[in-house]
Amino acid sequence: ASEWERxxxxxxxxxxxxxxxEALPLYQHVIAGQPGxxxxxxxxxxxxxxxxxxxxxxxxxxxxAVLDPLVGAVHSNFGLALKARGRVKEAEASFxxxxxxxxxxxxxxxxxxxxxxxxxxxxxxxxxRAAVARNPNLAAxxxxxxEVLWKLxxxxxxxxxxxxxxxxxxxxxxxxxxxxxxxxxxxAGAALARI
Numbered sequence: 001a002s003e004w005e006r007x008x009x010x011x012x013x014x015x016x017x018x019x020x021x022e023a024l025p026l027y028q029h030v031i032a033g034q035p036g037x038x039x040x041x042x043x044x045x046x047x048x049x050x051x052x053x054x055x056x057x058x059x060x061x062x063x064x065a066v067l068d069p070l071v072g073a074v075h076s077n078f079g080l081a082l083k084a085r086g087r088v089k090e091a092e093a094s095f096x097x098x099x100x101x102x103x104x105x106x107x108x109x110x111x112x113x114x115x116x117x118x119x120x121x122x123x124x125x126x127x128x129r130a131a132v133a134r135n136p137n138l139a140a141x142x143x144x145x146x147e148v149l150w151k152l153x154x155x156x157x158x159x160x161x162x163x164x165x166x167x168x169x170x171x172x173x174x175x176x177x178x179x180x181x182x183x184x185x186x187x188a189g190a191a192l193a194r195i
Contacts, residue, residue, distance in 0.1 A: 004034045012043060020047055038068035042077065049081045057081035065094075072102025076110065083114055105135035112144045116151075124148045132161075139169035146177065155181055 011026035024047060030040040045060030061078040068074050079094035095111040098104070112127030125148045131141030146162035149155075159181045166174045179194035 004030050004037065004040075007033075008037065008040050008043075011040070015043060015047060020051060023047060036067055038064055038071075038074075041067055042071070042074050045081065046077050049077065049084065054081055054084040058085055058087075070101060072098040072100075072104065072107070074098075075101065076104065076107040079107075079114075080110060083110075088114060088118065103130070103134070105131040105138050105141060108134065109138060109141040109144055112148070113140070116144060116148050121148055121152055125152065136164070137168055139165050142168065143174055146174075150177070150181065155184060 007026050008030045011023045011030065014020075014023040014026065024044070027040050027044040027047065030037050031044065034040070041060055042064035045057050045064055048054070048060055049057035058078075058081045061074065061081050064074045065078050075094045075098035079091045079098060082088075082091035082094055092111065092114055095107055095114065098107045099111065108127045108131035112124045112131060115121075115124035115127060124144065128141055128145035128148055131138055132145055135141065142161050142165035146158045146160075146165060149158035149161060159178065162174055162178050162181070166178060175194050179191045182188075182190035182194060
């Protein structure tokens with residue numbers, strides 16, 4: 001393997017281990033030596049998104065999408081960065097492109113959340129159902145499914161999805177939503193237990 005490929009692999013390993021500060025200069029080194037390296041461009045863009053540098057993420061992931069147009073993960077991550085910048089129409093298009101290339105459950109959930117935020121509940125429901133059908137243990141899919149079912153007036157189904165989400169990832173927002181659902185059905189004891 002070339003020096004650039006070795007550096008890229010090392011950066012990916014560090015990135016996956018959560019050592020972003022160490023991965024960053026290695027990705028930059030690869031791009032400096034090989035400006036058209038699509039993998040390094042993609043991963044550097046993802047890293048920028050993860051540390052909150054969304055303008056940089058949009059720029060890098062946009063370049064990665066041009067360099068590697070047939071990789072679904074690139075378009076999915078580009079969609080996340082676009083959504084973070086408030087460019088929701090472009091984000092939706094990017095998520096849909098990603099789903100055509102590689103229908104991953106995370107992308108279905110990301111599109112579902114975007115649609116839910118825009119009030120397009122029936123489409124969001126379809127996205128979340130697709131996410132959990134492909135991976136029932138995807139907490140983001142179960143949370144989104146619960147939220148959209150709640151908004152559609154289907155509290156029992158919403159509670160089941162949120163229960164599953166709470167088992168997978170017991171975050172306070174999900175537990176608070178379960179408390180509200182219990183309170184709405186008149187079970188103050190269960191609501192208090194959740195709180």
